[in-house]
Amino acid sequence: MKIDIPSYQQGLYKSAGGLIRVFLKEKDGKIDDILFTGDFFIFPEDSLNIMAQSLKNAALDKRIIIDTLKEVYLKENVDSPGATIGDFANAVMAATSR
Amino acid sequence: MKWRYLDIGLIDPYEAMAVHEAMFISRIEQKSLDTLYLERYTSKSVFLGYHQCAEAELNLNYCRENDVKVVRRSTGGGAGYMDSKQLNYEVVVDRKMHNIPSDFVASYERIMDGFVEALKYIGLDAEFKPTNDLIVNGGKISGGCMARQNAILLQHGSLLVDFDMDTAFKVLNVPTIKYESKGLKSAKSRVSWINKELGYDVDLDELKAAIRKGFEKSFGIEFEDSGLTPYEEELVQDLLPKYRSTEFIYRL
Numbered sequence: 001m002k003i004d005i006p007s008y009q010q011g012l013y014k015s016a017g018g019l020i021r022v023f024l025k026e027k028d029g030k031i032d033d034i035l036f037t038g039d040f041f042i043f044p045e046d047s048l049n050i051m052a053q054s055l056k057n058a059a060l061d062k063r064i065i066i067d068t069l070k071e072v073y074l075k076e077n078v079d080s081p082g083a084t085i086g087d088f089a090n091a092v093m094a095a096t097s098r
Numbered sequence: 099m100k101w102r103y104l105d106i107g108l109i110d111p112y113e114a115m116a117v118h119e120a121m122f123i124s125r126i127e128q129k130s131l132d133t134l135y136l137e138r139y140t141s142k143s144v145f146l147g148y149h150q151c152a153e154a155e156l157n158l159n160y161c162r163e164n165d166v167k168v169v170r171r172s173t174g175g176g177a178g179y180m181d182s183k184q185l186n187y188e189v190v191v192d193r194k195m196h197n198i199p200s201d202f203v204a205s206y207e208r209i210m211d212g213f214v215e216a217l218k219y220i221g222l223d224a225e226f227k228p229t230n231d232l233i234v235n236g237g238k239i240s241g242g243c244m245a246r247q248n249a250i251l252l253q254h255g256s257l258l259v260d261f262d263m264d265t266a267f268k269v270l271n272v273p274t275i276k277y278e279s280k281g282l283k284s285a286k287s288r289v290s291w292i293n294k295e296l297g298y299d300v301d302l303d304e305l306k307a308a309i310r311k312g313f314e315k316s317f318g319i320e321f322e323d324s325g326l327t328p329y330e331e332e333l334v335q336d337l338l339p340k341y342r343s344t345e346f347i348y349r350l
Contacts, residue, residue, distance in 0.1 A: 002349065002350070005154065010154075012273055016229075017229055018174075018175070018229075019176075035151075036149070037149055037150055037151040037350050038147075039149070039150060039155075039174070039175055039176030040149070040175075041173075041174035041175060041229075043202075043246065045148060045149075045245075048149060081202040081229060
């Protein structure tokens with residue numbers, strides 16, 4: 001998905017499996033739009049879209065983000081060597097204004 | 099057990115990506131042998147990982163002004179700058195036939211052992227460093243990226259025979275977070291290449307022969323020299339428009 005980068009907040013988090021770069025639009029304390037990018041490995045390759053989709057309208061709360069992503073990991077059998085669910089949540093929180 | 103040895107020589111980087119995927123598909127469909135493939139690129143190119151954002155990771159103006167081709171892989175991992183001075187590889191194998199572990203890091207290590215053995219033949223002591231790097235004297239001389247489908251594993255990457263580090267660091271926007279604890283000088287010092295480590299320019303044919311012997315030893319196999327199959331050639335033509343398309347290259 002191509003986005004207009006300047007209109008998004010960016011968050012970076014260095015995980016053991018690589019750099020996670022998040023582009024985030026927040027609205028009223030919730031995730032309005034989100035894009036996960038970076039140099040990590042994740043299988044299946046399309047998991048990132050599903051993860052982003054699952055977080056739309058989720059509260060910007062690390063616990064809620066982790067729980068939401070956990071469900072995706074279980075359902076889609078996601079494997080991201082060296083990049084944990086907590087790492088992805090940290091990258092999201094790094095993009096927030098608080 | 100026989101593997102195919104395929105040295106395609108110099109190749110356009112977009113065509114190379116199509117060849118890589120074609121060999122993967124062909125092996126998945128059991129229409130070709132396990133393969134060790136070697137290539138070099140005809141032009142200055144930067145390869146984005148599948149999940150990387152082009153605008154964030156690359157200095158696109160510099161690429162345009164200096165004829166650096168922007169290419170996207172179908173595999174994850176980080177961006178790498180390449181020209182004709184690296185020897186790039188792809189290994190396509192049936193993981194189960196060679197007892198390659200299912201764990202990703204362990205499988206990188208298993209494939210990299212072929213190169214560890216190879217480099218011994220030219221006098222270099224290389225070691226695997228997780229997640230996917232090959233290190234000589236603390237400097238990274240190679241990395242690998244992987245795709246899998248069922249038991250078939252594709253690993254591709256580059257052996258830095260020589261490396262234009264100045265251009266690489268102009269092409270890549272290396273985020274501060276990746277080196278902030280140790281400084282950019284340190285980031286550069288963590289990269290090395292074969293000629294630097296040897297102190298002379300390795301003969302490419304000698305290096306290729308070493309790679310061949312290294313894999314034969316590591317995997318207990320024999321190679322047969324062969325080109326792409328007609329089916330793979332057909333796949334390359336089908337896949338090439340995707341790798342050349344701006345929609346794919348700038349998908350993120």
